[in-house]
Amino acid sequence: MYRPLSYNHRPSLRSLFNMGMLTLIGLSSLSPSLSVANAKETKICVYDPSGANGDLFQMMKEYKGAAMDWGVKITLKPYTDEKIASEDFKAKQCDGVLMTGTRGRALNRFSSTIEAMGALPTYPLLKRVFKPLLSKKGSKLLNPKGSTEVAAMFPGGAVYLLVRDKKLNSVEALAGKRIATLDFDQAAKTMVSHVKASMSAADVSTFAGMFNNGSVDAAYAPAVAYKALELYKGVGKKGGVIRFPLAQMTLQLFIHSDRFPEGFGQKSRNYSYKHFDQALKAVKRAESDIKQWVEISSDDQARYEKMFQEVRLQLRDQHKVYHKKALKIMRIARCRADGARAECAEKKE
Numbered sequence: 001m002y003r004p005l006s007y008n009h010r011p012s013l014r015s016l017f018n019m020g021m022l023t024l025i026g027l028s029s030l031s032p033s034l035s036v037a038n039a040k041e042t043k044i045c046v047y048d049p050s051g052a053n054g055d056l057f058q059m060m061k062e063y064k065g066a067a068m069d070w071g072v073k074i075t076l077k078p079y080t081d082e083k084i085a086s087e088d089f090k091a092k093q094c095d096g097v098l099m100t101g102t103r104g105r106a107l108n109r110f111s112s113t114i115e116a117m118g119a120l121p122t123y124p125l126l127k128r129v130f131k132p133l134l135s136k137k138g139s140k141l142l143n144p145k146g147s148t149e150v151a152a153m154f155p156g157g158a159v160y161l162l163v164r165d166k167k168l169n170s171v172e173a174l175a176g177k178r179i180a181t182l183d184f185d186q187a188a189k190t191m192v193s194h195v196k197a198s199m200s201a202a203d204v205s206t207f208a209g210m211f212n213n214g215s216v217d218a219a220y221a222p223a224v225a226y227k228a229l230e231l232y233k234g235v236g237k238k239g240g241v242i243r244f245p246l247a248q249m250t251l252q253l254f255i256h257s258d259r260f261p262e263g264f265g266q267k268s269r270n271y272s273y274k275h276f277d278q279a280l281k282a283v284k285r286a287e288s289d290i291k292q293w294v295e296i297s298s299d300d301q302a303r304y305e306k307m308f309q310e311v312r313l314q315l316r317d318q319h320k321v322y323h324k325k326a327l328k329i330m331r332i333a334r335c336r337a338d339g340a341r342a343e344c345a346e347k348k349e
Contacts, residue, residue, distance in 0.1 A: 038071075040071060040073065040259075040261055041072075041073045042074055042075070042095040042260060043076075043077060043093075043094050043095050044097065044098065044253075044255075045077050045079055045085040045088055045096070046079065046098045047079050047085045047098060047099040047103075048078055048079070049080055049228075050080070051079075051080050052078040056251070057078050060076055061076065063152075063271070064076060070263075070264055070267045071264075072260060072261065077094065082100065083184075083203070086103050086104070089254060090107075095255060095259040096254060096255035096256070097253070098152075098252070098253045098254075100115075100250065100251060101249070101251075102115055102182070102184075102185050103184070107150075108142065108144070108148065108150050108252075109321075109323045110323040111150045111326075112252075113330075114126075114133075114250055114326065115247050116187070116247065116322050117246060117247050117315075118305055118307075118311075118312070119308075119330040119331075120247075120330055121158075123155065123158075124337070125330075126248050127155075128333050128336075128337075129330055133153070133329075134153060134269040134270065139266060139269075142265070142269070143265055148255065148256060148257070149254070149255050149256075149257040149265045150252055150253070150254060150269075151253045151255045151257075151260075151265040151268040151269060152269055153250050153253075154251040154252075154272055154279050155251075155279050155283060156224065156248075156249035156250055156251050157224050157248075157249055157283040158222060158223070158247070158249075159221060159222050160220065160221065160223065161219075162218060162219050162234065162235055163218045163242065163294075164234055165217070166240035168217060169242060170296070171303075171304065174195050174196075174218065175195065175196040175197060176197065177198065177218060178197070178215070178217045179197045179199060179219065180215075180216040181200060183203060190321075191246075191311055194310075197218075202219075207221075208229035208230070208231060208234075212231065214234075219231070219234070223241075223287040223290055224282070226286060227289060240292040240293065241290050242296060243294060243296070244304065255268075312327060313348060328349055330349075331347070331349040
């Protein structure tokens with residue numbers, strides 16, 4: 001439900017490679033010299049709504065070049081259906097898969113919790129959390145024993161509520177209204193129920209059409225989806241985009257670590273963190289293109305932050321959707337940025 005981002009990566013010393021010499025240096029750190037002939041071959045499934053012509057797939061082509069410096073020759077396989085890409089990875093038909101953190105919840109509950117409702121309302125907070133997680137310090141959380149490894153995380157942009165009528169600018173106004181809701185996302189379903197709205201089951205390929213043709217009153221998406229999926233048609237002249245982040249969408253690369261050389265995952269995570277700001281530029285450009293923003297009062301924002309906390313605790317304790325330690329890390333980040341927040345004294349997360 002978004003238009004993937006594009007990235008550029010810093011060029012390596014390719015001229016020596018073209019002469020048949022060994023690669024001398026990787027993108028993010030010194031790495032052992034390996035010839036192309038000795039590079040390990042792997043296949044990565046890439047979810048991109050536009051397939052092989054999409055921006056996300058093009059970004060992974062650049063990642064593929066960086067991986068060669070780490071001793072891995074990658075073959076990319078495009079998917080326009082995220083669910084199938086995920087299933088093929090689980091069946092080990094692919095060595096890695098790039099998809100949203102929400103879809104990857106079953107693979108790593110910790111990393112998917114980064115997308116928790118209202119947990120990271122600003123991009124500086126997201127980057128602050130990314131830094132330790134993508135460093136060597138966070139490797140145990142992203143590469144748990146006996147599980148798949150999260151080898152990269154990229155920001156996909158804040159998720160906003162889009163409404164066909166700008167009067168739907170409060171929780172109270174949403175009661176009874178139809179919201180297109182991803183049917184595999186327990187967190188979203190819980191939130192819709194919490195605000196007493198009506199859930200209309202959707203997936204990433206159908207929600208935009210449902211919103212645009214009026215089958216639902218509201219939908220949620222990051223700004224990068226606004227033009228790509230023509231959501232402005234559903235917004236029209238009467239609707240708008242509520243300028244209040246519901247969550248942070250992330251793009252995560254999951255790998256079967258036993259199919260990659262030792263240390264590959266950390267090199268890959270270093271790469272993704274170094275490209276955070278570049279990814280964010282694309283997100284902010286997309287947000288600047290939106291003209292139909294709907295502002296809400298600071299009092300309402302405070303109310304909604306409290307509501308988000310209640311829902312996060314419910315999803316942590318009752319539904320076992322959110323990871324306890326991930327929520328704690330994000331609460332600490334919020335309190336370091338603003339120690340006056342009520343939650344900083346309560347320490348419920």
